[in-house]
Amino acid sequence: MRFLHTADWHLGKKLNGFDLAADQWTMFRQIESVALTEKVDALVLAGDLFDRAVPSEATVDQLKKMLAQLNLVDQLPILAISGNHDSAPRLGMASAWYRAHGLYLVTEFAQAFEPIVIGDTQFFLLPYFTLQAARNYFADEQLRDLNQVMAKVVATMQAQFAPGKHHVLVAHFFAAGSQRTPASETMIEVGGLAAVDVTLLAPFDYVALGHLHNPQALKTKWVKYSGSPLKLSASEATMTKGVRLVDLTTDEVRWQPLPQHPDLVKVTGSFAELTAPEQVAVVDRENYYLLTLTDQNEIPDVMAKLREFYPRILSLHFTRQLNQPVVQTMHNLTEKSPLEQLAAFYEQTTGQPLTARQQKWAAEGLAKIKGEDDATTQA
């Protein structure tokens, strides 16, 4: 048994307003190409197929075309589960009909205990679930946390292990030992305990996880996140993205990176550096940019100017330090003269005090405004 392990496609996802549909088609073609080139026996898709419970009609159509291509055209068996971003009833509407074609899409907890047998391997497909769903299934209201549940889940599955077969678990949760990706995932809402202890998963030959977008989140060899095949948030900018190729016969798990284009790129420098001709010449205008400016001075209309060279800016930050929190200054506002307030604001914003010349200009300007104000009051 050789299979491709992927997860967290998040179809329908938007990155700061940028539609990722075209990028997700690119990602899909890469995954399909790897699957066909490597002649895998099956493709595992470990949850979060969609980015939201009710995806748009266009996104529904996109998943339809992707699954049809892999399953009906390429004739590849697919082992998929719903993740916390998916609506299980909506995604699972046609599960019973998919099976005849070798598309196994499990969205209900109870179905996790009916192994799918392909060749020499039993696959157990455990969708994202709530603690209450597990309590109902086991008729045990005493189940307090995710580890208690998983101990029971694994024991129930083990009772169905066929000797001489490989045993693979496909699941979508947060496993202990993994590092949480800060921006893209909410904690799994199962009981008080948030993470599954990886030692509970020891009976399986391989555990194909979805949920965390970082493929390096777990160090264990046989319990792995594939990560999302596409960078989906700023916190994923420096991650390598790809899929895993699992060969149960040779005991080999291979990481297959997927080149990102467009890529999500962090660039730090001064405005002059970022807009210098030699830099601009090598900018890939398709990429998404997370820009950090090191300038100390205010640059008027900076976003519009940068967009000339970086059309897809996701965020713009500044390295300059504020001298003190704004809220603190606000309390002292009434105790300061307009010139003092202006000087403090300038220093806070730029990190540098007003020069003597700027002070002179500011004093003159303020005096002029005050004169006009007084005139208005008298009129």
Next chain:
Amino acid sequence: MRFLHTADWHLGKKLNGFDLAADQWTMFRQIESVALTEKVDALVLAGDLFDRAVPSEATVDQLKKMLAQLNLVDQLPILAISGNHDSAPRLGMASAWYRAHGLYLVTEFAQAFEPIVIGDTQFFLLPYFTLQAARNYFADEQLRDLNQVMAKVVATMQAQFAPGKHHVLVAHFFAAGSQRTPASETMIEVGGLAAVDVTLLAPFDYVALGHLHNPQALKTKWVKYSGSPLKLSASEATMTKGVRLVDLTTDEVRWQPLPQHPDLVKVTGSFAELTAPEQVAVVDRENYYLLTLTDQNEIPDVMAKLREFYPRILSLHFTRQLNQPVVQTMHNLTEKSPLEQLAAFYEQTTGQPLTARQQKWAAEGLAKIKGEDDATTQA
């Protein structure tokens, strides 16, 4: 070929806040029972499976269970199309996988021209469509209205008629000669012309329509609406509901009524009549009621009192006439004394003038209030 023709299930529909899910299960069991008893070769479902484009998860689950029962358990071929209430991409997500099981669900205009052959019959499944979809398909921006489109559609289908086979069209639109149901359907939005001329449909042996909820809407023998199998609005209270059984071999079209329970019932009478013990004794508390009261007098808290005996009231009307529109009186308000205003309001509301005794009470009450007002003003 013998098939059952139904349409307009409108799963997820609420009637004035009442959830119809349980009634739709009853309806489904009846239809399934007819299909099995009559040993039909197929079931035709002519659009509006759902009541809305994005049904709830529970409603998605309901359709899944109904289709699974008919198609996977009862092994009945199903010929279905999307209606104007359905979202074609959402409903059609799994169409390609359904086919292997004999569940033919067509949601795209282009698929209408690939006939489904079951036994001796070619079925053409034409989903609800927009004029623009037809223009795109025929690459003809000159198509101005629904009849022009349907002439082309029928000609294109006819070119594929296999000799010796029966030819059935399944469609979801408003056909000429039919009477519109006032409350439940919006006009079909195809071009300026709203209705298809039934004479265009002559080449078919039978046309199984959905859209209108009245099964008697068309007088033609071979072009028929099945109507909705459940009463779905006040305007359908007096309709007979059911399904059609079509036998192409014997040239027979049979109407099979489906008893409605709970039923949607109109009752007219005075409050005393509607709440009389002999009437209350025969009220079916499960039914939905459209009540009309003939009383001339105001009945305080009338809705709560009626609900004791009729728990599921959809609407309450009064036969009494208002003497003049309220808005007209409002203009005259400032020209009238408080007693005149009160008398006019009473007469408008009850249809009868104040009695001498009521006038005396009212005058005394108003005088008392005025005294209190004056005292307040002085304080």
